[in-house]
Amino acid sequence: MSRLVFIAPLILFAVVAAYFAIGLTKNASILPSALIDKPVPTFDLPPLKDTKPGLATADLKDDVVLVNMFASWCVPCRAEHPLLMQLARDKIVPIIGLNWKDRKSDAIAWLDELGDPYARIGHDPSGRTGIDWGVYGVPETYLIDRDGRIRFKYVGPMFPETFAEKFLPLIKDLRK
């Protein structure tokens, strides 16, 4: 019995060290989404451009789509834009845009400069709809299934490798 008392600190430390080891494999700053497998929140956003429709809850049904949160003042959004353009060109998956906390004129100018991969764009200047989605920064990308449920959220700019690794398998799965 008394031997146990002397070994206890060692055992406790072993447990703590194991947790540290696991912790090193995780990223502490990424916040997982609270809305996974839940239906898309109820919202209705006006269009950003006159030439393209806005975005509302009803538009996110019947197809597997990506919803991409972006803003003209966001530097990493610029970095991921070529991938979005390519996805749109190759018609891999429809991309919907949500312009977050941005001025209309700035966003339109940004899209004119870099290209517009979005089938629809909702304009959310106040950021309230973003809050309903659990957005806390840009860029963020959500994968929506046919029933209008959020199935996956990616925080940060997307690159071809991340897309291939994390999104493609899911998209294929959801399309079956």
Added chain:
Amino acid sequence: MIAEIGHFSLILALAVALVQAVLPMVGAARNNAAWMATAAPTALVQLACIATAFGCLMTAFVTSDFTVANVMQNSNSLQPMIYKVSATWGNHEGSMVLWVLILAVFGAMVAAFGRNLPPSLKARVLSVQSMTGVGFLLFILLTSNPFERVIPAPLDGRDLNPLLQDPGLAFHPPMLYVGYVGFSMAFSFAIAALIEGKVDAAWARWVRPWTLVAWSFLTAGIGLGAWWAYYELGWGGWWYWDPVENASFMPWLVGTALLHSSIIVEKRDALKTWTILLAILTFSLSLIGTFLVRSGVLTSVHAFATDPERGVFILLLLVVAIGGSLVLYAWRAPLLKGGGLFAPISREGALVLNNLLLTTAAATVFIGTLYPLFLEAFDGGKVSVGPPFFNATFVPLMIPLVLALGVGPMLGWKRGDLAGAIARLKFAFVFTLVVTIVAAYLSWGRSIFGVLGLTLAGWLAGCVLTEFGARIGLFRMEIRDVLRRMTGLPRGAWGMTIAHLGFAITVAGASGASLWQDEVIENLRAGETLSIVGYDFTLRNVDTVQGPNYTAQRGVFTVRRDGVVITTLAPERRRYIVTGTETTEAALYSQWHADLYAVIGQGGGQDGGKESWTVRLYFKPLVPWLWAGTLLMVFGGFVSLSDRRLRIGAPTARRAAHPVSPTVQPAE
């Protein structure tokens, strides 16, 4: 060239450290006097090498040598000289060099001043100290080399993080590290004792000064950090239960327990295995803290640039150092024979209660800090554990601690008379009542928990004063005799009295600062006045001023009370040129009982044609007591350290053979 010398010095230090780690330890096992004697000189050489490396790094900063990557990332030609100097340790790589430097300083000090240590113990202690050094030198050389060059050299550097360009924060790391890293010596002594298989009063006497030094500096370092947060971060908070703050607080809690339990080992030859465990745990918590801050497993305002590879290395260090020492403990600690008996109600019993509460408090902070990590490892979701949790769990533990702290010193050794002790604390009861009434009156309408805090502080202060008075025979003897007893008191007794009094004042300060503050926020135009708690702040004007590496908006306030001008306050909002970062510099006016705190926010608002600025005023009662109390605690630690008995060293073998009786040894 200088950078290469620095780099080479570190490599040399590693080589010497390896020798120092192996030779004396083997020598002690084989009773080889020559090999044991290598401990001291190698410790001194190791210090020389690391000091050289540190000097080279500092030289690179002072001369703004931007070919050195570290200097380029953390300095700038426009930066004031004092911050070029402090930038040496204001980054990950440089601070690690400071880490091993302090490790080497402690080793060298034991080498130089540990003359009355038995050779085998000294050899083992320095060997263990050096093993830690080897681990961290390897870490620096393999993953965090501060002397890497960047070719081609940029024209100028990236500037030190503006938040760090501040006098308080310049000194916070060195002090903190002397504390943090200083507990390595208690650790080394503990390991050496386990290897020897012997812990006695002499050992406790030898460990005490090193523990006191580390504890005093850690107290100062934490206080400095809190003070900096208070005046720099702009909302007057001083403790946020941030993971990195907790990482320094846990060793402090356990270190305080260690300080107190080593007294029992010394005086009563009891609680040996517990004290050894505490010594191991204190430094282990320092190591874990180093891991938390630099590995990226936790989010924190303080975290250095995170890199999982470094995290893996430090984790390995942890496993070897902590795991190894706990294995040794499990194996050898049962051999340590316990000594003196004592009743639950006694001075020892009170110290044991103190230990119980402090370690539970440390465990609480540990659980709260690491819980998000534990939960995530299980994929159990992500939670935040913030101040509300710690306030609900940590603070209640402090209440019995403060109560017991008052009564404990009044109890006798081995068998105490609780009723008698409480009877002798009549003055303390009266004092507490008076303090409570005054506090309730002055703080009418504010949180009643603040009054509770002041009641506790008053209790402790009353008890400390009563104990001191009893010890010097106040009101019992002639004034002449009282004064004689006072000057004849051992420094250790003075230290205890001062430190405990400091703690009481800190508790009072913490209560007032957390619970009783007032705040007003308003948009002001030039010429307008805003009032808080009877103080009138008139905004005279807002100027644009130019600093060495920043431009600032400075608001000038005239502060009046009852129409009389008290002071002028000039808070600023700065924008640093290189990084574009903005900081607020609050303006403080400290009185003995409270602080006035003014912050100027964004301008640019238009109000009836004139520009307006957001002004925040705070009235913060008892905040100065936080700093005063902490300073007293640190001072008390140093006073204790200056006790002659610690310098003379432990009693010789001949005298130690005699049983210790209360009349021979002055109680403490």
Added chain:
Amino acid sequence: MNARLTVIIVMFSLLWAGNSPAVQPDERLSDPTLEERARELSKDIRCLVCQNQSIDDSSAELARDLRILVRERLTAGDSNQQIFDFLVARYGDFVLLKPPMQASTYALWFGPLVVFVLALAGLFVFFYRRMQANAAQPDVVALTSKERARLSALLDDDEKGRP
């Protein structure tokens, strides 16, 4: 690695906004009781783009948005718990600085108590063992009444003047 670094940079750019106190005069509600409640609630809500600050303390944009949101819902009549639930539905438990009391956090909330009880139990065992060992000691010769008197005199002296 690239992605993660950029996220950190994004986070950082939002963080540096956050080192100054936060509630702007124009955010405040006109009803002082509601405003007080708003401040208290804000202190328990995490700023998600800062490192360890509440939305009350941070001047990040998202913090401001959330502060305004809290005040709107307060004015609409929501209870404190409803406001917390609203935010947790969107951001998860992470957004609360006071961890909720639920199955996944029992270990957190009860942990300190468990430690305390275990330590106290350990203490009792320690004293019990000691008393056992003491009782098992060889017979102690009883003191004479003179010795007893002398002993108590010494002990009294010890406790009064020289603690």
